[in-house]
Amino acid sequence: MVDKVDKAVVLLSGGLDSATVLAIARNEGYWTYALSFDYGQRHRIELEAARRVAHAGGAAEHRILDLPIGKLGGSALTDDAIDVPKNSEFEHAVIPVTYVPARNTVFLSMALAMAETYGARDIFIGANAVDYSGYPDCRPEFISAFENLANLATREGVEGEGFRIRAPLIDMSKADIINTGVKLGVDYSLTVSCYNPSTDGLACGECDSCRLRADGFNRADVADPTVYRPVR
Amino acid sequence: MVDKVDKAVVLLSGGLDSATVLAIARNEGYWTYALSFDYGQRHRIELEAARRVAHAGGAAEHRILDLPIGKLGGSALTDDAIDVPKNSEFEHAVIPVTYVPARNTVFLSMALAMAETYGARDIFIGANAVDYSGYPDCRPEFISAFENLANLATREGVEGEGFRIRAPLIDMSKADIINTGVKLGVDYSLTVSCYNPSTDGLACGECDSCRLRADGFNRADVADPTVYRPVR
Numbered sequence: 001m002v003d004k005v006d007k008a009v010v011l012l013s014g015g016l017d018s019a020t021v022l023a024i025a026r027n028e029g030y031w032t033y034a035l036s037f038d039y040g041q042r043h044r045i046e047l048e049a050a051r052r053v054a055h056a057g058g059a060a061e062h063r064i065l066d067l068p069i070g071k072l073g074g075s076a077l078t079d080d081a082i083d084v085p086k087n088s089e090f091e092h093a094v095i096p097v098t099y100v101p102a103r104n105t106v107f108l109s110m111a112l113a114m115a116e117t118y119g120a121r122d123i124f125i126g127a128n129a130v131d132y133s134g135y136p137d138c139r140p141e142f143i144s145a146f147e148n149l150a151n152l153a154t155r156e157g158v159e160g161e162g163f164r165i166r167a168p169l170i171d172m173s174k175a176d177i178i179n180t181g182v183k184l185g186v187d188y189s190l191t192v193s194c195y196n197p198s199t200d201g202l203a204c205g206e207c208d209s210c211r212l213r214a215d216g217f218n219r220a221d222v223a224d225p226t227v228y229r230p231v232r
Numbered sequence: 233m234v235d236k237v238d239k240a241v242v243l244l245s246g247g248l249d250s251a252t253v254l255a256i257a258r259n260e261g262y263w264t265y266a267l268s269f270d271y272g273q274r275h276r277i278e279l280e281a282a283r284r285v286a287h288a289g290g291a292a293e294h295r296i297l298d299l300p301i302g303k304l305g306g307s308a309l310t311d312d313a314i315d316v317p318k319n320s321e322f323e324h325a326v327i328p329v330t331y332v333p334a335r336n337t338v339f340l341s342m343a344l345a346m347a348e349t350y351g352a353r354d355i356f357i358g359a360n361a362v363d364y365s366g367y368p369d370c371r372p373e374f375i376s377a378f379e380n381l382a383n384l385a386t387r388e389g390v391e392g393e394g395f396r397i398r399a400p401l402i403d404m405s406k407a408d409i410i411n412t413g414v415k416l417g418v419d420y421s422l423t424v425s426c427y428n429p430s431t432d433g434l435a436c437g438e439c440d441s442c443r444l445r446a447d448g449f450n451r452a453d454v455a456d457p458t459v460y461r462p463v464r
Contacts, residue, residue, distance in 0.1 A: 063246055065300040065303065066300055068297040068299075099385070099387060101344075102385055103345070103371055104385065105341045105381065105382070105386075109337045109338040110301070110338060112334040112337060115333075116334055117333050118304075136384065136385055136387060137385045137386070144384075145381040145384050145385075148376040148377055148381075149381050150334075150337070150379075151376070152373050152374045153296055153330060153337045153369045154333065155368060156370055186460075219316035
């Protein structure tokens with residue numbers, strides 16, 4: 001008897017959201033192939049977090065691919081000439097300086113190439129339109145447009161059953177995401193969300209990402225496992 | 233008086249088609265930013281050709297970015313375990329083994345990131361649906377779907393005038409392409425089309441790409457400047 005189990009590619013940043021997505025994909029029964037990128041991000045400590053999360057989360061494989069998008073510049077996350085904002089107002093109608101041009105398009109394109117090569121038909125991404133409504137490539141219409149593209153762009157799309165782009169967090173609040181992950185056994189102490197962590201991985205507690213994360217644990221009524229660095 | 237001239241990103245492989253596209257973009261008045269990829273292709277000599285073509289073609293800049301898609305395997309162009317076919321029948325309804333999973337999706341995504349960073353709104357690609365009808369990502373519907381995606385995925389698409397994906401060769405025969413390029417002064421002796429060239433850049437004369445190219449010069453009634461290696 002052949003026990004066919006489907007494969008999925010899971011984009012894994014090492015942060016809270018994608019760790020939850022990995023757990024959701026595993027919980028649905030997929031063999032999960034985690035994919036992370038070294039793209040010149042300032043917060044490269046997240047790649048070590050991604051390794052820990054992939055292993056703890058039961059991924060079948062974890063690949064880290066180099067991507068030169070940081071060399072193009074244009075974002076506070078990859079360009080030393082642009083400061084990461086601290087304690088900024090959350091302005092959901094405005095695209096933040098931490099926006100990386102076309103990042104999720106590039107990430108999903110690479111995930112699509114991996115999925116087609118590996119024989120996976122599902123691609124999971126931790127895009128979230130609630131906390132990151134300022135990023136155009138975190139919206140549901142972006143996800144739908146990419147799925148449409150994927151099925152025109154590939155052999156699998158044209159000759160096979162096609163690809164699905166899965167964004168299970170897209171409408172969830174940070175607290176909902178944390179509650180979902182806790183139920184699925186995610187160890188959030190392994191994850192790094194900070195945009196500007198110290199070299200030993202301690203969170204700044206001041207950037208947008210740290211504040212969203214802390215607020216999420218607070219609202220979810222879950223103890224925050226994040227280790228913050230001492231305030232100067 | 234400010235003389236505003238638009239910028240365009242031009243995907244440049246070093247082959248005949250993209251050299252023609254660069255000339256078309258320049259002829260339309262764009263400042264052209266050429267983009268090539270080192271993706272583990274067997275025919276890496278084409279990157280040297282891309283340098284020559286970009287310079288001779290008047291590009292404002294030429295960038296070569298590393299892309300790890302070859303590491304994923306799955307194509308005769310990047311995987312030494314798969315032979316490049318010789319003297320195969322052209323079967324236009326079949327996707328060839330030289331298909332690289334999601335290649336044009338990845339290339340256009342990177343071009344989109346570069347365009348947004350550089351302030352270019354037009355992206356030129358040498359996709360052609362006539363000679364390469366077997367590749368799903370060379371069809372007009374793929375180009376349209378990517379343009380739609382680009383304008384949902386980016387700051388420029390949401391807040392600005394948006395991007396155009398230009399595929400001026402999409403419906404042209406190889407002879408038409410060559411005639412267009414000759415009129416625009418393209419020096420095709422600088423280009424390399426062969427999938428399997430020798431280390432000194434001599435064309436095999438046997439792969440699909442060599443045969444399409446030779447047939448194109450023949451039908452265009454233009455002397456073929458390609459240097460072929462001696463037959464064993």
